[in-house]
Amino acid sequence: MSCHDINEKEIKKHLSQKNKILLMGNPNVGKSVFFSRMTGMDAISSNYSGTTVSYTQGDMKLSDKGYTLIDVPGVFSLKSTSEAEDVAEKFLSSEPEAIICVLDATNLQRSLELALELKSYGIPTAYALNFLDVAKREGIEINVGMLSKLLDSPVVETIAVKSSGFEELKEAVVELLKKAECRGCEKSGCGSCPKGREEIYDTAREITKKVRKTNAKADRNKTRISDWMIRPSTGVPIAVLIMALSLGMIVGGGKALRAVFFLPLVNGIIVPFFKNIFTSIIPEGIIQNVLIGEYGIFVIGFEWPIALIFPYVFLFYVVFSFLEDMGYLPRLGILFDNLMSRFGMQGGSIINIMMGYGCAIPAIIGTRACTTKKERLVVTTLVCVTIPCISQTGALIELISSKSYLIFLPLALISLIVFISVASLAGRFINGKVDPMIIQIPNLLIPDKKTYGKKLMIRMKHFLIEAEGPMFFAIVIAALFKETGFLDVIAAASSPLVQGWLGLPQQAADGLLLGIVRREMSIAPLVGLNLTSLQVLVAGLVSLFYLPCLSVFGIIASEFNAKTAAGIAVATTCFAFLIGGLVNQIGLRLF
Ligand SMILES: Nc1nc2c(ncn2[C@@H]2O[C@H](COP(=O)(O)OP(=O)(O)OP(=O)(O)O)[C@@H](O)[C@H]2O)c(=O)[nH]1
Ligand SMILES: [Mg+2]
Known part of the structure; x- marks a missing residue:
């Protein structure tokens, strides 16, 4: 997958590419599902607007000719008032061969507003009328022939999550490319495109009035x-x-x-297997x-990432991806x-x-x-300072459950107070x-098995490569530091x-x-030690508010600037x- 930052240098490289086909449309109309099925590449799709915030590109073949398909972030219009609109504008002006414009059949009028705006660019366009399954369930019928005539372009009915209509859509694009003529472009002088917002x-x-019929059997x-x-x-109560x-x-x-x-897999099979091999040859x-x-690469290199963290990471994404795909999260947004x-x-x-969790x-x-x-800054600050990631939470759960789950209560309470305080300060200063x-309420959907499974796979792959990679690197360093005595010096x-x-x-x-590299490693060395309840609470708090991972600083520096990243590092530490110290000192005096 190539997912890119909206960064001038990067974008220029991709803009200058030949044979581009743009996948465009409003947010949450299924573009990333099209992209992923048409190119075979990984792209996360979720049932809310703004999933694709940058652009993704992949290769696609159309009648034996290679094209680059670009998953452009969803936009409602092209006023260039947001980063997504800015990216969309740039790609439109980069001489693409064609556009596949995805329309939402359950929200046709709004989809058409963007479609009409796009027409004035004079780029051959094929329309995918998507969400046909949901539209049918809601009693919406669309006269596709008439719509195609009114748009003066091919319109193909699709259900992206079932890959239905894809072949027809590809054929329509091939036909378009053969003709490669301007369709209703104002710039070419035909003057048929509507101008101005009104x-x-x-x-x-x-157009919507002409082509759409509803028989009012919307799912009550x-x-x-x-x-x-x-x-x-x-x-x-539902949220709780x-x-x-x-x-x-x-x-x-x-x-x-x-x-x-x-x-059992790690401690009963994998670690003994490597121990046997290495004791016999080294x-x-x-x-x-x-x-x-003790800090052996082939011991904690498996124990921490696989036995300690992975089960929690996996289940978090099972739950989170389900909530995302059913369309619950934007509703939670409206509620709060x-x-x-x-x-x-x-x-x-x-x-x-x-x-961030x-x-x-x-x-x-x-x-x-x-x-x-x-x-952006308020949310980033909150995520960095007050929200534990699931890897860290997994380690924390193991640490706390060895003593008493009741320790979660003061931890959760202190963390909530800090969240509210940081949010208020950040909001004010x-x-x-x-x-x-302005939030779009998506359809409530039963997640499609294939799309949901694929997303879970993508996320696990990211976790294994992007999280476990640095973690393994830190474990190697830890093993070397341990054996050279450097850890004892520190x-x-x-x-x-630490002790005082x-x-x-x-x-x-x-x-x-180790926590400098990965958050969960700030707690992992303590799991399995016989700590007091106060120590567990203090360790939990320190880890909760300690530095985010090294890669997070990289992202903050590139999304904002190095000063912001350094500021967050100093503040969190x-x-x-x-x-942590205050709670320890107070705890020691009270108990
Ligand atoms: N039932 C049904 N669900 C669909 C269909 N097409 C897409 N979806 C679901 O709709 C949601 C949105 O799909 P995405 O591919 O993320 O939409 P997008 O246009 O890329 O959204 P942004 O990246 O936010 O612009 C996901 O949950 C998809 O699984 C469809 O034809 N039928
Ligand atoms: Mg998308």
Whole structure:
């Protein structure tokens, strides 16, 4: 997959490519499903607007000729007022061969407004009338022949998640490319395209009126459930129930998966296998210890990522991807919009915050969908400072459950207080404004098995490559540091802070060093030690507020600037030590 930052140098390279076909349309109309099925490449699709915040490109063959298909971020219009619109404009002006414009059959008029705006660029366009399954269920019928005539271009009925209509669509594009003539372009002088917002809006409305028939059998149950999710009196209990069920499934399921499958696999099969091999071929000493000692690469290199973290990461994405695909998250955004606007965010940003509980990187990249810089910064600060990622949470669950689940209560309470305080401060002191929320409520869908499974696979692949890669690297360094005695030197040097102020054992110093690379490693060295409840709480707090991963800083530096990344690093570290130390000192005096 090639997913790119909206960065001038990068984009120029892709803009100058030949044989481009642009996949365009409103947000959440299924473009990324088209992209992924037509190119065979990975692209995340989710049932809310703004999933694709940058562009993705892949190769596609049409009657034996190679083309580059570009999954352009979804836009409602081309006013160039957001990053997504800016990217769309740039690609439109880069002389693409054709456009595949995806229309949402359940929301035709709005889809047509963009389609009409696109027409004035004079680029051959084929239309995919998508979501036909949902439209049929909702009693919407569209006269495709008439629509095609009115748009003066081919229109093909599609159900992207079933790959239905794809062959016809490809044929339509091939035919278009053969003719390669301008279709209704104002620039070519035919003057048939509507101009100006009002004319576009009126024409889209007229066309919709002509081609669409509804027999009013809209799914009343679905509408009712959707209303319940949004209305505070019913929405809040539903949200609490969904969160409790999700948490139960992630924590309970994660522990069970770990105990029944991953721990026996790692400790009973994989680690003994490598221990046997290395003890028989390598004599006792530093090299053997680096490979299979306490911090051995072939011991914790499997224990931490596979047995400790993976079960929780997997189940988090099972739950989160389901909520994403059914269309619940934007409804949660609407429910909490009022509350969130007090903290300098729109309700829709709750999606990025929830995503941060999985991993901070997609959450920060996802803030590109925010309409103002202030909101981007507020959400990024919150994600970095107050939200633990699932890898870290997995390690934390193991640490806490070894003592008592009750420790979660003070941890959750302190974390909530910090979240609210940071949100209020960031909302108040970060300059700029927050736009009122415009959020599209997507259809409530039963997630398509294939699309859902593919997304889960993509996320697991990312986790294994992008998270486990650096983690493995840190484990190698840790093994070397351990055997060379460097970890002991660090432990001794940091003893006044770690053992004195924080009251944690010496191994916590290893965690703080490794935690620079990966968040969960700040806690992993403590799992399995016999800590007191106060130590577990303090370790949990320090890890919660300690540095985000190294790769997160890379993303902050590239999305914002190095100063912001450094600021967040200093703030998180000081804050973690301050709050952890205070709780330890107070705890020691009270108990
Ligand atoms: N039932 C049904 N679901 C679909 C269809 N096409 C797409 N979806 C679902 O609609 C949601 C949105 O699809 P995406 O591919 O993410 O939409 P997008 O246009 O790329 O959205 P942005 O990246 O936000 O612009 C996903 O949950 C898809 O699984 C379809 O024809 N029928
Ligand atoms: Mg997309």
